[in-house]
Amino acid sequence: EAGVAQSPRYKIIEKRQSVAFWCNPISGHATLYWYQQILGQGPKLLIQFQNNGVVDDSQLPKDRFSAERLKGVDSTLKIQPAKLEDSAVYLCASSLLAGSYYEQYFGPGTRLTVT
């Protein structure tokens, strides 16, 4: 079974530029998550999708971050404009459903450096 795919793996941009990350979840997984992980910290949920609808985006900085999951499969996370504090690893995860006992499966992440 193929895992969660993410691209790119690494990205370096200057502040105020824009960037986009792509995620392809495990086939058949209805729930998709985007996390931000800053070095030395646990993951912070940015947004959760159930199929192509948003379940929770309470911690997404909506003035600069946006995400979509068209057709309920692939997802894209965008940052525009980027700030220095956005430097982090962006993790995509998926789970079969949003039920509380389902574990999440993570992709390898995209390491973003904003200079």
Next chain:
Amino acid sequence: AQSVAQPEDQVNVAEGNPLTVKCTYSVSGNPYLFWYVQYPNRGLQFLLKYITGDNLVKGSYGFEAEFNKSQTSFHLKKPSALVSDSALYFCAVRDLMDSNYQLIWGAGTKLIIKP
């Protein structure tokens, strides 16, 4: 407020010795508890979970964890450590009273196994 504490930033263990990585939690309702492992430059991998039933749960790579409701703890254990177990370990909890089933993450514990 919901929270997860991993009181040790780093745990050092000699190869072949037993290891314990500690986790305590605070939630309003009953918890579902998870352990994940993160190897360098890779995404998080699911290790094990407690949903209900036996307080001792077994997971991948010989790891197990014990749920203790009175002490609100879910410590990760392994009888005999391997050098390859060296990684970053995260404890996470879901509060069953949270309708979004959001995972609350600990800050992580770095496990170093010395030959």
